[in-house]
Structure formats: C-alpha cells, structure tokens
Amino acid sequence: MDRLERVMPIGSLAERTGVKVETIRYYEQVGLLPPPERSEGNQRRYGRAHAERLAFIKHARDLGFAVENIRTLLRLSDTPGIACDEAHAISVAHLQEVRDKIAKLRSLEKELERIATTCSGGVAACDCAIIEALADHGQCSHAHH
Amino acid sequence: MDRLERVMPIGSLAERTGVKVETIRYYEQVGLLPPPERSEGNQRRYGRAHAERLAFIKHARDLGFAVENIRTLLRLSDTPGIACDEAHAISVAHLQEVRDKIAKLRSLEKELERIATTCSGGVAACDCAIIEALADHGQCSHAHH
DNA sequence: CTGAAAGCTGTAGGAACTACAGCTTTGGAG
DNA sequence: CTCCAAAGCTGTAGTTCCTACAGCTTTCAG
Numbered sequence: 001m002d003r004l005e006r007v008m009p010i011g012s013l014a015e016r017t018g019v020k021v022e023t024i025r026y027y028e029q030v031g032l033l034p035p036p037e038r039s040e041g042n043q044r045r046y047g048r049a050h051a052e053r054l055a056f057i058k059h060a061r062d063l064g065f066a067v068e069n070i071r072t073l074l075r076l077s078d079t080p081g082i083a084c085d086e087a088h089a090i091s092v093a094h095l096q097e098v099r100d101k102i103a104k105l106r107s108l109e110k111e112l113e114r115i116a117t118t119c120s121g122g123v124a125a126c127d128c129a130i131i132e133a134l135a136d137h138g139q140c141s142h143a144h145h
Numbered sequence: 146m147d148r149l150e151r152v153m154p155i156g157s158l159a160e161r162t163g164v165k166v167e168t169i170r171y172y173e174q175v176g177l178l179p180p181p182e183r184s185e186g187n188q189r190r191y192g193r194a195h196a197e198r199l200a201f202i203k204h205a206r207d208l209g210f211a212v213e214n215i216r217t218l219l220r221l222s223d224t225p226g227i228a229c230d231e232a233h234a235i236s237v238a239h240l241q242e243v244r245d246k247i248a249k250l251r252s253l254e255k256e257l258e259r260i261a262t263t264c265s266g267g268v269a270a271c272d273c274a275i276i277e278a279l280a281d282h283g284q285c286s287h288a289h290h
Numbered sequence: 291c292t293g294a295a296a297g298c299t300g301t302a303g304g305a306a307c308t309a310c311a312g313c314t315t316t317g318g319a320g
Numbered sequence: 321c322t323c324c325a326a327a328g329c330t331g332t333a334g335t336t337c338c339t340a341c342a343g344c345t346t347t348c349a350g
Contacts, residue, residue, distance in 0.1 A: 009316085011327060021328085022308060030306090041315040043328055063253050067306070095257040102250045105243055108208050112240040154347090156296060166297085167339060175337090186346040188297055212337070 007037075007045045017054045024054065032057055032071060065094055152182075152190045162199045169199065177202055177216060210239055 014021045027033040033054060036044045053074070060070045069090050076087050159166045172178040178199060181189045198219070205215045214235050221232050 009328075020308080023306085025329090026307060039315080039328095041328085043315065061306090063256065064250075091257060095254065098250055098254050098257060102247060102254065105209075105247045105250070109240065109243050109247065111208065112236060112243060154297075165339080168337085170298090171338060184297095184346080186297085188346065206337090 007047055009039075010044045010046065013046045013051060013054065016051060017058055019054060019058050027054070027057060030067065032067065032074065063094075064098060065090075069094065152192055154184075155189045155191065158191045158196060158199065161196060162203055164199055164203050172199070172202060175212065177212065177219065208239075209243065210235075214239065 008016075010021050010024055013019075014024060019027075024033065028035055033050065036046045036050055039045055056074070056077070057070055060073060061067075065073070072090060073087060153161075155166050155169055158164075159169060164172075169178065173180055178195065181191045181195055184190055201219070201222070202215055205218060206212075210218070217235060218232055
C-alpha cells in the first residue's frame with residue numbers, strides 16, 4: 001500500500017507523527033534522530049525507519065522521559081538481545097519520579113483549593129485571602145526543609 | 146527581639162527563606178523583588194519587608210505559580226482593597242492546571258506500570274518489552290490528536 | 291590588621307524546544 | 321514549460337527559571 005510513497009519530506013513526517021518540523025530538526029541536531037537522505041536540492045527525505053524511530057521518541061517524550069533517557073533507550077533498542085535490565089531500571093526510576101510528582105501535585109491541589117475557596121471572588125469579603133495565604137506561610141502544610 | 150538586627154546581607158536572607166543567593170538576585174533583576182538599600186561597599190542590605198515579599202514569592206513558586214502570575218499577584222497585593230477578583234481568577238486557573246497535570250500523570254503512571262512490569266528485568270525473558278511498548282503506539286491508551 | 295568568606299557584576303549554560311530572518315527548492319496550476 | 325506560493329533550508333536568538341562560573345571587591349571575626 002505504501003510501497004510506492006515510501007519517502008516523504010519533513011512536513012509530512014511532522015504531520016504523521018504529531019511532532020513539529022522544528023522539533024524534528026532539533027532531534028536530528030542533538031543526535032536522537034539520524035540524519036536522513038537529502039533530495040537533490042538538499043531537503044530531508046524520510047522513510048519508514050525514521051518515522052518509526054520518531055514515533056518511539058514522541059511516545060517516550062509524551063510519557064515524560066527525559067531526552068537523555070530516551071537516548072539510552074534508543075541505544076538499547078539498537079543493541080539486539082542484551083541490556084533489558086537497563087531499560088527496566090530507567091522505566092522503574094521514571095515511574096517513581098512520576099509518582100513523586102503526583103503526590104506533590106495532590107498536596108498543592110489541596111492547598112490551592114483551600115486558598116481559592118476561602119476567597120470567593122467578592123470585593124468586600126476579603127482583602128485578600130489568597131494574597132494573605134501566600135504571604136503567610138504558617139497556615140500551609142509545607143514543612144521547612 | 147529582632148528590633149536590633151533588622152538588616153541583613155543577601156546570604157542571611159537566602160538562608161532564612163530557603164531561596165538561593167543567585168535566585169534572589171535574579172528576582173531583583175526581573176523585577177519581582179525591589180532593589181534593596183546598599184552598604185557603603187555596594188552590598189545589598191535587606192530588611193523585614195524584603196524578607197516577607199520573598200517568602201510570598203517562594204511560597205507561590207513552591208505552589209507552581211508562574212513568575213508572570215506572581216508578578217500580578219504581587220501587584221495586586223500592593224493595591225489595597227480592590228482587585229481580589231483577579232487573584233481569585235489566577236488561583237482558580239492554576240488549580241485547574243494542577244488538576245489537569247495530575248490527571249495526565251495518573252495515566253502515565255498506569256502505562257509505565259504496565260510497561261515496567263511486563264518486562265521484569267531478566268535478560269532472556271524479553272527482547273525487550275519496554276522498548277517494544279515504546280515503539281508500538283497501538284497498545285497504549287493515548288488517543289491520536 | 292589580615293585574610294578567608296561572602297558579595298558584586300556580567301555573562302554563559304541548561305533543558306527542550308520555538309520562532310524568526312533571509313534564503314532556496316519543490317511541485318501543482320495554467 | 322513556466323511561475324510562484326508553499327514548504328524547506330541554515331543559523332541564530334528567544335523562551336522559562338534559574339544555576340554556575342570568572343574575576344573582581346567588601347566585610348568582619350580573630
């Protein structure tokens with residue numbers, strides 16, 4: 001089906017993968033995506049392999065993996081057989097990061113709820129509960145380090 | 146009690162508030178913190194008002210408010226009486242952002258759990274489930290935009 | 291009085307892009 | 321075949337929120 005339209009310019013790749021043109025060029029620049037063939041006029045021409053690799057990158061970025069970690073994961077995926085341990089370690093560490101972030105955001109959510117509902121938006125009612133809450137560290141649950 | 150030691154150099158302010166020296170100078174540079182008095186030798190000398198304002202900034206940053214929003218909140222807190230509406234709007238908008246972020250992270254958590262447990266870290270068992278999961282967008286719950 | 295610690299300015303870096311400016315190439319319409 | 325707008329190119333600068341020098345000067349405890 002796509003046997004005949006196998007190569008595409010950067011714009012089409014961008015459209016297909018949902019990664020912006022500039023970002024694709026950036027990934028090439030930092031070595032995440034290998035430099036593709038070029039047309040006579042020096043324009044990038046991508047094939048299936050590039051599209052797949054970019055999809056991998058996009059997916060991992062959407063999951064919040066750092067570019068450095070993605071670099072490692074890509075290296076591992078290029079190494080056949082070995083090195084699953086390392087991929088596992090990266091994922092587990094990242095999962096932990098995500099969980100920590102969630103916990104932190106939950107506590108922020110609580111405090112923001114408290115702050116936002118205390119002052120309901122009227123002019124007369126407060127002066128101003130939100131600003132006071134932010135000024136006064138005492139009321140909130142954050143511990144001093 | 147602190148009647149006599151009312152002014153302090155930047156290092157002490159940093160220690161008290163938990164904000165790094167460089168960051169304090171940065172806040173001054175971008176106009177969040179007003180320029181303090183200087184000593185004969187041109188060093189910054191901070192008083193109580195500065196410490197309070199910086200605490201406000203720190204607290205808001207810890208809550209994830211963007212510097213731009215903090216700038217607005219500070220402007221409001223300098224305006225007596227009026228403008229509670231705006232502070233309320235900023236907080237509510239920020240609360241919504243936080244909630245969205247939490248929701249997104251939860252779905253990432255689920256997918257990472259799935260990915261990380263599929264491949265338990267052995268070498269023989271997979272080749273490699275994590276990498277396949279990242280390469281293959283089909284299995285995950287993210288909708289195409 | 292001295293000298294190590296702390297402060298100063300100004301600039302560069304970092305993460306992960308995004309957005310120009312000023313050009314060249316491409317590919318479909320006429 | 322010719323034209324020209326859209327898309328691509330390179331290279332640089334901007335974004336956000338700091339952090340980290342380098343190369344000085346000031347401070348204040350011993």
